[in-house]
Amino acid sequence: MRVLGVDPGLTRCGIGVVEGVAGRPLTMLGVGVVRTPADADIGPRLVAIERGVEEWLDEHRPDLVAVERVFSQHNVRTVMGTAQASAVAVLCASRRGLPVALHTPSEVKAAVTGSGRADKAQVAAMVTRLLRLAAPPRPADAADALALAICHIWRAPAQNRLQRAVAAQHASKGRTA
Amino acid sequence: MRVLGVDPGLTRCGIGVVEGVAGRPLTMLGVGVVRTPADADIGPRLVAIERGVEEWLDEHRPDLVAVERVFSQHNVRTVMGTAQASAVAVLCASRRGLPVALHTPSEVKAAVTGSGRADKAQVAAMVTRLLRLAAPPRPADAADALALAICHIWRAPAQNRLQRAVAAQHASKGRTA
Numbered sequence: 394m395r396v397l398g399v400d401p402g403l404t405r406c407g408i409g410v411v412e413g414v415a416g417r418p419l420t421m422l423g424v425g426v427v428r429t430p431a432d433a434d435i436g437p438r439l440v441a442i443e444r445g446v447e448e449w450l451d452e453h454r455p456d457l458v459a460v461e462r463v464f465s466q467h468n469v470r471t472v473m474g475t476a477q478a479s480a481v482a483v484l485c486a487s488r489r490g491l492p493v494a495l496h497t498p499s500e501v502k503a504a505v506t507g508s509g510r511a512d513k514a515q516v517a518a519m520v521t522r523l524l525r526l527a528a529p530p531r532p533a534d535a536a537d538a539l540a541l542a543i544c545h546i547w548r549a550p551a552q553n554r555l556q557r558a559v560a561a562q563h564a565s566k567g568r569t570a
Numbered sequence: 571m572r573v574l575g576v577d578p579g580l581t582r583c584g585i586g587v588v589e590g591v592a593g594r595p596l597t598m599l600g601v602g603v604v605r606t607p608a609d610a611d612i613g614p615r616l617v618a619i620e621r622g623v624e625e626w627l628d629e630h631r632p633d634l635v636a637v638e639r640v641f642s643q644h645n646v647r648t649v650m651g652t653a654q655a656s657a658v659a660v661l662c663a664s665r666r667g668l669p670v671a672l673h674t675p676s677e678v679k680a681a682v683t684g685s686g687r688a689d690k691a692q693v694a695a696m697v698t699r700l701l702r703l704a705a706p707p708r709p710a711d712a713a714d715a716l717a718l719a720i721c722h723i724w725r726a727p728a729q730n731r732l733q734r735a736v737a738a739q740h741a742s743k744g745r746t747a
Contacts, residue, residue: 422745428641434670435660435666435670435672436660436661436663436664437664437671439657439661439664440664440665443661443665457740463650472653475642476649476650476653476654476657477653477656477657477660478657479659480616480653480654480655480658481658481661483613483616483654484613484616484620484658484661486613486618486619487611487613487614487616487617488617492613493613495612510635534589548613551747555593566692567672
């Protein structure tokens with residue numbers, strides 16, 4: 394399973410591609426950041442993010458795109474930009490018919506470090522270890538995108554089991570109705 | 571000047587096209603709503619909004635797209651969806667090289683009713699009068715998109731004068747430096 398993780402942002406949109414299955418060593422296929430100038434208008438910034446995400450999708454042909462789920466508990470201005478960058482990433486994936494999975498920051502942290510409240514350094518350290526990298530991923534912002542992809546690969550089996558269970562229950566209800 | 575106004579939303583994205591210049595009677599060229607099912611995933615919803623906005627742009631070839639500026643003082647869940655729908659509209663316009671203008675809800679209300687705190691009915695009533703429509707625009711949600719377009723046409727001359735004044739001041743500073 395090849396997952397492209399996106400840590401959305403207008404100024405820095407982290408992207409990381411990881412391949413593997415739960416329970417086996419994972420492989421990093423690429424990591425980077427799509428940047429747009431903070432003083433540019435929102436329109437050209439979103440166009441630049443779309444172009445950047447498209448290039449990553451073209452190059453790596455992932456099976457699925459995992460995007461950080463945006464909450465608004467943070468700074469209002471930042472959150473709006475994050476929501477907009479995230480919309481572009483989701484749009485690019487969906488337009489190609491790729492499934493999109495959303496994971497919260499705490500789900501991602503818990504998946505890779507065991508704690509939903511881990512800090513950035515801890516996440517970067519675990520990403521480095523889990524992907525067997527010689528050094529922490531550069532740029533640092535992109536470590537979160539790799540963590541998202543890892544989180545998805547590890548959570549996917551549980552989610553699939555859950556979805557099958559729910560579907561089976563619905564089907565059984567349908568039969569008794 | 572032909573302006574396509576967008577009142578962004580995931581469930582209902584209002585669109586209205588108005589042609590005219592400040593100080594002259596305005597003409598409505600079209601009004602409608604792009605809808606997406608509330609129970610669908612975010613990806614297909616954003617793809618549907620992109621398709622809808624593209625169709626409106628293809629049909630009406632506006633000179634500019636005016637989009638409501640999103641604030642997060644409202645319901646958190648709604649605001650995220652609004653920010654994402656707005657991102658798609660801005661992206662569609664910018665990708666074609668069209669200028670994008672953002673106006674706040676209170677700017678729009680003040681422009682068409684004289685009060686930044688006018689209610690929806692008052693805005694719809696003024697849109698109907700200003701565009702000389704036989705009846706209030708249907709669906710009602712789309713009246714806000716028309717109001718955005720009207721707001722832009724009326725504010726544009728002032729903004730242009732302001733921009734020219736700022737540019738002139740910069741140029742004069744440049745000469746004395």
